Amino acid sequence: MATRRGFIGSATGIGTATLLGYSASPSHAATAGADTAAAEAVSQQTARSSLLAVNAGMRANYAVLKSELIKHLSPVVVVQNDAKGGRFTLVTKDGQQSTNPVSETFELAKSIAHVPLGIFSVIAPYLANKVPNLPNANRIDAHDLVMVAFNGSTSTAWIEPLQAYATKLATARRQLASANLPAALTTSCGNILDGGQKFISASVAAKKFDMASFETFSGSVYPDIRTNMEHASQAQIKGVQDIMKTWRAKVGEEAWTDLYCVVLSQWTTSVLNQNTIIIKDCMNAAKVATHLIDLPGLEPPADPIFTALDNLARIVQDNIAAEMVFPKDTKVADALKGQQDLLSDEILIQLGSNTTTPMAAPNYNSVASGVCPVPH
Template identity: 80%
Template sequence: MATRRGFIGSASGISTAALLGYSASPSAADSPLTDTTSAAAASVTQQQAKDSIFAVNAGMRSNYATLKAELVKHLSPVIVVQNDAKGGRFTLVTANGQESVNPVAETFELAKSIAHVPLGCFSVIASYLADKIPNLPNADRIDPHDLLLVAFNDDKSTAWIEPLQAYATTLTTARKNLPAAGLPAALTTSCGNILDAALKFINASVQAKVFDMKSFEDFSGSVYPDIRVNMEHAAQAQIKGVQDTMKTWRAKVGEAAWADLYCVVLSQWTTSVLNQNTIIIKDCMNAAKVATHLIDLPGLETPKDPIFTALDNLARIVQDNIAAEMVFPKDTKVADALKGKEDLLSDEILIQLGGSVATTQSAPTYNTLSEGMCPVRK
């Protein structure tokens, strides 16, 4: 890949200054410094000279931010997805305003709630685990150092009993009320099995005042088939809810606008690859633009203003797409770096460190549904 230096040096037929979009002062060869100019330069300190150079980048950032702030007002149509416990909150942004819905049926949240029971138990007892890995089928997959970090409490302590009993009270209430929830028969059965097994594990551990990784894995492994049933019902509810909403909004904005639709999915880093909503949405968009218009935006926590965060980042992406081709018209590899996730200096750093030059990865494929299955597909 050509570096910035190589790119600038290879620009022929037009000056570097003109290529980058500003007018250069005459060169020293064309206009020798006068005594007055030399004296003025001599009176500038090194720090003042550096500050004047820093000011150039500060000016760029200010201009960049102004363009981005104005561009946000013109983004349309855009769908912003906030992943949450309910299956996602979807917001359609158009020139006429915004509208938000939680399109996924409650079955999604109810099924996942019970599927999370083993994780709920683990979260109580994890810090009291012995920091030595016992003879487990998956022992080679457990990092001893990570286990030591998680098991930070004394494994002889019984301080876990009270919070675990408190969680058992919550599970007992859910188990008693489960038949009245109106869930599908198969889901009711799987939820009952998970709750029963969890209560059995908790009661045995409390009575013995001891537990270990083996006893917990025996419990969690026994309910895995039931967890799969819950996952199946949750996925069905999410697919239907999202597809129905996308179909409604497609009809509302019209085919021409939908063809240029941007979708920004806000997620946590731990779910940003093959995110569930991203998978479903992909088949409901213009296939020719999915790679550039379906954007997973992972973060650490949900931002205070999710819609602004999504639009602000999308504005940056959109203006960088155009800037890339106009600022780097001589080097499409560098242009692609500005348009994507690659840092502009990454290749140069790899070269200087003796590493291999990175290759731009193609967009991931999220399509796990059969062709035409999505009702939004035309």
């Protein structure tokens, strides 16, 4: 079977032009003078604008293809990470259906586990000159700490919001038994709430606090936080696995083999995202690497489903375009298909390196171990 490239290549120059619907053009010699005169009459800005118009046309064509492709994406599972364990949406040619499959235990356990973070968020701006020589001081970026502690240490404006938060803790503690949680979770939640109230009461009474006392509190309830994390994880695993099993039966094994999953998350939770970890075992193992897509962002998008499908359409059409636009360079094709910028290799070469170097983990060990990074 003749390929498109072989078919066109077998024709003569004039034959090919005629075949494709073009008439033979005048000779180069006859048109060179006219081209030169036209070029001289056009300003540099006009000429450059005409060049840029080519890319604008490409983008317009690309956008049209993407817009139409969105209508044909199926099957797709879109996951919006949220406080309830995730909102899952199945997209097929027959429509969409959404659900929050994780039981409320997930949200309840995490809510109480967040008590130390809730207290920290109130007192953090007032930490200046209050951080003692803690064992983990060498892990704290001194500049970051100064920026977080932006209100200084002399104000007591933290007392009122901390008391307001304590009221929420007290109400939750009084009503905890009526929440009908598992016994172990009830106990751990009670310990966390009691610890938080104790820290707040002592700090308000003294009209001062420091990181040593806060870390004593947070460290004391850490085992209980781990218990809450265990219950939250169990609830999420069960909920996600159950809905994926239900949808797999609905879609059918053949279609499920080609399933795409798009997980929308925030940057701070985009690596080893909990839903991504669970979902991958529910997909076709051979396609997880290319069909399970994490889309980290700054804030949840206004239209999460469209955002997921719009990005997926871009990925799918780039997968096909890569092989057809760059058939002679698989490395560049792979770049277009993935997260790598097409110019990245060339830039590395020109900078003296043709291999990417992973960024090292942040190292804040700029001061002696055990010494507070904040100047006192």
